[in-house]
Amino acid sequence: MNLDEIRTHISSLDKELLTLLAKRKGLSLEVARSKLKNPRPIRDQEREQALLVELINVGRPLGLDAHYITQIYHTIIEDSVRSQQALLQDLLNPQDEVPAISVAFLGLRGSYSNMAARKYLSRFQATLVEHNCDSFQQIFDTVESGQAQYGILPIENTSSGAINDVFDLMQHTSLSIVGELTQPIEHCLLVAVDTEVSKLKTLYTHPQVYQQCSQYLKTLPNVTVEFCAASSNAMELVAKAQRDDIGAMGSADGGELHGLKPLVTGLANQKQNMTRFIVVARKPVEVAEQIPAKTSFIMSTGQQSGALVETLLVLRNHDIPMTKLESRPIIGNPWEEMFYVDVAANVNSAQMQAALVELKDIVRFIKILGCYPSAEVAPTHISAKALSQETALGQDTLASTKKAHQNKPALSPQETTPNSVLPLSLQVGRFNMSGQEPLLAALVNSWPETVSLQEMARHLKEHGGQVLALPCFGVGDHQHEQARLQQLREVAAQFDLAAMTWVHTPEQLKRAAESLDVLLLQPLAAGREALLMAAGRCTRPVLLPVSEIEEETLAAAELILAQGNQQVALLAGQERSLSQLLSLQKHSRLPLVSQLNGQDALLPELAGALQSAGVQGFALRFDESESLAPMQQLAQRVYQG
Template sequence: MPDTPLSLDEIRTRISQLDHELLTLLAERRRLSVDVAKNKIAIQKPIRDQAREQALLEKLVSDGSAHQLDAHYVLSIFHTIIEDSVLIQQRYLQALANPDNQRPVARVSFLGSQGSYSYLAARQYFSRKQTELVEMACDSFKQVVETVETGHADYGLLPVENTSSGSINEVYDQLQHTRLSIVGELTLPIAHCLLTVGHQDPSHIDTLYAHPQPHQQCSEYVDTLGKIKKVYCSSTADAMQQVADLNQPNVAAIGHAASGELYGLTAIKTDIANQQQNYTRFIVVARKPVKVSKLTPAKTTFIMSTSQQAGSLVECLMVLRERGINMTKLESRPVLGNPWEEMFYVDVEANMASDVMQSALDELTTLTRYLKVLGCYPSETISPTEVSLPDSND
């Protein structure tokens, strides 16, 4: 007699049971990640072992195929799990290196109020550290910096670049003069939406409120709306607040769908950015630098001014290349008050405490007119380990 098929409710019950089992196993794996970190400290082994990660992923892909699981599906799951494990180990080492920074509550300044992208980034960054926030909304990047400099905030969050609109020059200009140190970073996926009061037809919109950066990042979609009035706001939160206050069917704001709900707004068009892969990189600044364990993947950011002689910048960059130091960012900004003189901002994948980075900084000091380290901090961008997938034709 054939088995009686399960009802939909029975299937859903079984799926819920499996989901609960998966969560239990993931929690256990997280606890083991801390044990891994403790062992790596004892033997002074770096947090990331990409050869080990590659071997593990290849075996998981092979084991998954025996269960008819697609290789890309397996990799997408375990890339996320490995990233989480690396960040957990990293936080454990950072807590040991910086015991005075382990606070249950942190005062954090950022651009805009509730619902701004800086607000979302602040919540995500500090939730990873299990730190409660005292949110301090600011009207400008200058105010974010000053709030930390004066001691009214413990940390400030600043966006520095976007994959669609590029570098945020105003922030780089603030970094040129501040005494603060960069102590962390975060890359946040940006999901721009068209937000209105109620379900409006986009063709009826004649006024659009947004911060200049989202305006720029969504310029192609904005052009499809025709000749509309563009109102630039101090933050995304300010744009959403103004649209909510106006309560009119012909006005809209650019913002995140979840943030729009805070202001009673509805997303009538999603994914309106020029690029589908739209990310903003934020930095976290504080009055004191952090110590970064040599076992932790780290970045160092510094600024330098070279002489006006031909090849001066190239000579400085060769210092990094000769030592195998990977540069991830090079940005130039004019030096205020000194016409035609530029300050260069450099991000490298290196720990300032390492011998190779110290050697590079020593040589750069002799080659430049001015050099200042803005910070050395744990890298929160965990690049997935590449794995060669089996040929589907085999």
């Protein structure tokens, strides 16, 4: 086939795919209807995981890797879940068909609240009537008076925290929370005409945006910041002025609505910058029991010791997970607090009703703010164990491994006895290093040049690895190092891996902790104590290499723990005997990661012995051009025995 024929064939396949996807979506809605008579949860994540594993096993012989398959099906499954939830909610809360839906939000067209409103209400497939508001109070007033059916309000941000004004207003409103959504917030410096950052004299922004981008703004000491009621107001000012010495801070999508273009992107202090919005209306909604729900309420307790703890114990005793607890002062009652609580439960469920009965007996005030469908549709993750399905090894490899095993001295009984002291668990990214599923890390000696970083991450994921470590420091100027940190973080997230790098100084640790999931300490003799103390003050898990003298290792670990950070694991080289490792684990109660030689013919047997002794993680060191195949052998041994 020539190029045109190939493209025509691809277009034909794309149309077939769309037809099949539409049929699949129709069947998923039939599944939702079937659950009306037989109420079962919309999601069955065990079935989803089994489905993905089966699809991966079918796809691999076709040349489709696990990451490719899971990314496609995560999107399909998410759409299926949301469509089923919307259908059940519409059936439970029937509404008259209307040609238009009205919504009140903060700011003008293009504000973050406006973009959130459009996203949330797009499923109604009706004309959207927008009410621009100058304040949160005006949003409440507009909905309460009936001018708008819905109000969209930001409630918290991952960078700047709770938005207190909204919490305070919720205490006094008659409106109910009927929905929520989480929106990525990607702040940009927007301009109306071609210009340079050095020419800017004034930046217009909202106070929340200013707070979330404070670190970047410190690099612009000669720029004056002017505050606006909303990001969209800032955009409008810049769009009307058409000058090269002013700019606005906001989203690229919002700026496009005003004819602005981004001059600088990625300005937020916290790179994963998200805002949670709530949706309010005059009437509460019912949430179908098949759908994961949240209930929000406020309460005040007495001033006696343990009053708040007593209320939280009620939730625990009824197996109700709390997802948020926020306190605000009660105006007129000095030192008294109103507590805002979100729980993962349907207000109409038996357990929630029972909990409310108990709470009413022990609190001074309690008010339900709303029950609504949870916005989160978390992707179903495939465990490293499932991804490391055993493949046939060459006979020569099996024979050499067997021969090496026959020549290996037997381990002493002392070394093979499992550790009787239960080590602490450690959360590395989304992976829990608790021994149930050992953590596997690839320590790559140099930045990849002969292969792409994406290819390396993809192969690591395919072979059962969970952590990718690359050197990001000592490779050039500050800007180059920051680029590596960002690239490592993005690629690791793309392939559902945890990201790690080596840090030698407190300054490197601080920068790495802002981007990566776990930090590998490499203390230099001159600044050892300063680095250990900095590690103790950070909130990221740290990996501490084991020194030759056990007392030195224990003292270093204790120094970190004493500063507050309890997320410490020990990294031991292969030269350490099992008895030494057991002694370390016994005296520190810290998780232990063993660094092994990937070229060792006895790698699977050695890993099995270490795992039996209580080692909770393994690290293999690679050059960037080396095959990651030893990781697959290791994964097959520690996950499948």
